[in-house]
Amino acid sequence: MKTIGVSAVAAMARGEAIVTAAVSFFSVEPIHVFGGYGVFEMGGDAFHGLGDRALAEVTGGAIGGSEQNVTLTLSGVDPEAAALMDAEEVMGVGVVIYRMIFDGSGRNLLDVRPYKRGRVDEIVAEETIGGTSTITVQVESAARGLGRNNGRMRSDADQRLIDPNDGFFKHTAYAGEKQIYFGGKISSAVRSSF
Numbered sequence: 001m002k003t004i005g006v007s008a009v010a011a012m013a014r015g016e017a018i019v020t021a022a023v024s025f026f027s028v029e030p031i032h033v034f035g036g037y038g039v040f041e042m043g044g045d046a047f048h049g050l051g052d053r054a055l056a057e058v059t060g061g062a063i064g065g066s067e068q069n070v071t072l073t074l075s076g077v078d079p080e081a082a083a084l085m086d087a088e089e090v091m092g093v094g095v096v097i098y099r100m101i102f103d104g105s106g107r108n109l110l111d112v113r114p115y116k117r118g119r120v121d122e123i124v125a126e127e128t129i130g131g132t133s134t135i136t137v138q139v140e141s142a143a144r145g146l147g148r149n150n151g152r153m154r155s156d157a158d159q160r161l162i163d164p165n166d167g168f169f170k171h172t173a174y175a176g177e178k179q180i181y182f183g184g185k186i187s188s189a190v191r192s193s194f
Helices: 006-014 078-084 156-162 188-193
Strands: 018-026 031-034 039-042 045-049 056-057 070-077 093-100 109-127 133-141
Touching: 006 093, 018 045, 018 109, 078 109
Parallel strands: 031 045
Antiparallel strands: 018 031, 018 093, 039 045, 056 070, 070 133, 093 109, 109 133
């Protein structure tokens, strides 16, 4: 369960809190950035501010639903800075996304906690001729099968596609879909098949 400090909860209740994110990319030379201005020290690391050009976005999510990737978007990147972003160097590296809650002035940090952990899954750079670039990074969390190199196993047939001699799932039943009608009218197509 994720908890938030008492002072941060009180600031949010008053509508005075500023919520932003910080991201650490653990490549050969770690990269630490946050959605703010200047340089911010946290845990002995210097986080460099990206201003208001950054966006961390989590789409979807329901109890019992599948986990969604986290999309990190950085817009307004100069061509020189975009050239420094080597996709192969950052691909697959560990990422920690922090949720930061500041007071209304934006100077006092009230709470910071890791929000998601994962690995860089995909990097897309959209460049504008004579203008700035937009870099989008997809972060795959552990709930999406982090580092999985093959598909999910659901049946003996799935397992035998990978290794014909592996009969681990031979006693596993695979149930097809069954529709149950609770008080509603059954369609004529269903009635005619029984």
